[in-house]
Amino acid sequence: MTDYKTLIIEKKDGVDWVTMNRPDALNAMNRQLVDDLQDYFGKLYTDHSVRVVVLRGAGRAFCAGLDLKERSNTPDAANGASPQAGLVSQRRISEIVMRMRRCPQPIISLVHGPACGGGFALALASDIRIAGKSARMNAAFIRIGLSACDIGVSYFLPRLVGVSVASELMMTGRFINAARAERVGLVSEVVEDDALEEAVKPYLEEMLTTSPLGLRLTKECLNMSVDAGSLEAAVAMEDRNQILCAQTNDFREGIGAFLGKRKPAFTNS
Structure with missing residues (x-):
């Protein structure tokens, strides 16, 4: 899938600006949006041309959650669905946030308006969140007879x-x-809603001045350190990262740029 029906992908200088594009439905997650998000984040793992991802929603909302008007999205007993079919459908959605964490690129979410249920989960699965003043987030699942523990929120x-x-x-x-x-x-x-795009630019500028490998390994190590069983486990991952990065031309360039008081020119080599 390269031409998405519910996502707009704008590529600018190593940054993917990803816009969920169902504004009339407050970017609620129908089957197509679920498939598009799952496909997009799945492909990022091996796409090193993308250094950072900015995720946002078109119109008045970030994402209002699962589209409950599309009942095929929510297989349940009323629809005659079996538990097995329900689990398959559920994993289609929860796989999105797992792929967001698995991909090596930092993800910055620009949240405005409603970010409910699944939309809340997308924001939480991002690495950084910047909110517009209109942002309102909640674990909406519990309000419709489900558990609030869904799509990684717990x-x-x-x-x-x-x-x-x-x-x-x-x-x-x-x-x-x-x-x-x-x-x-x-x-x-x-920030003000209309200032979200400007607000994210300093984050992008600073991330893009880091070495590509250093940035990727930082996200990976942070992910693992959150669940590390001990300080020793976290330090072992940190030590590995530093030794790997120290073998690169980018490390030598970084040292030279620091000593020469200039901006580094990393080549991902």
């Missing part, structure tokens, strides 16, 4: 905000607005 949310705040949000389904999200560390900053 994994990501307590690691980002702590168990107490995560329990509050997940057990009530209540919304968290942009200002509180910033206070509890869920988002890095809050």
Whole structure:
């Protein structure tokens, strides 16, 4: 899949600007959007031409969650679906966030308007979140008779905000607005909605001045260190990263640029 029906991909200087494009449905995740997101993030693992991904939504929302009007998206007993079919459908959706974490590129989400349910999960699975003032996020699943533990939310949310705040949000389904999200560390900053694109540019500029290998290995090591069983396990991964990076031409270029007080010109070699 190279031409997506529900995603707009703009490639600029090593950055993929990925826009979920179902504005009339608040970018709710129908079957096509699920397939497009799964395919896109799956292909990133071996695509080293992409250094950073910016994820956003068209129109008035980031993503309003699963499209409940498309019942084929939610196989249940009322539709005559078996548990086996339900698990297959469920994994199609949850696979998206696993691929987001597996891909080596940092993902920055620009969140405005509703980011509910599955949309909340997409934001949580990103590496960095910047919120517009209109952002409203919640674990909407529990409000429709399901568990709030869905699409990785029970994994990501307590690691980002702590168990107490995560329990509050997940057990009530209540919304968290942009200002509180910033206070509890869920988002890095809050800006006016129309300033989101400008707000992300300093992050991109700084990431793109790092070495490609160093940036990829930093995301990988952070992922593993979050779940590391000990300090020794985390340090072992860090040591591996540093020795790998130190063997590259980019490391020599980085040292030369630092000593020469100039911007480095990394070549990913």
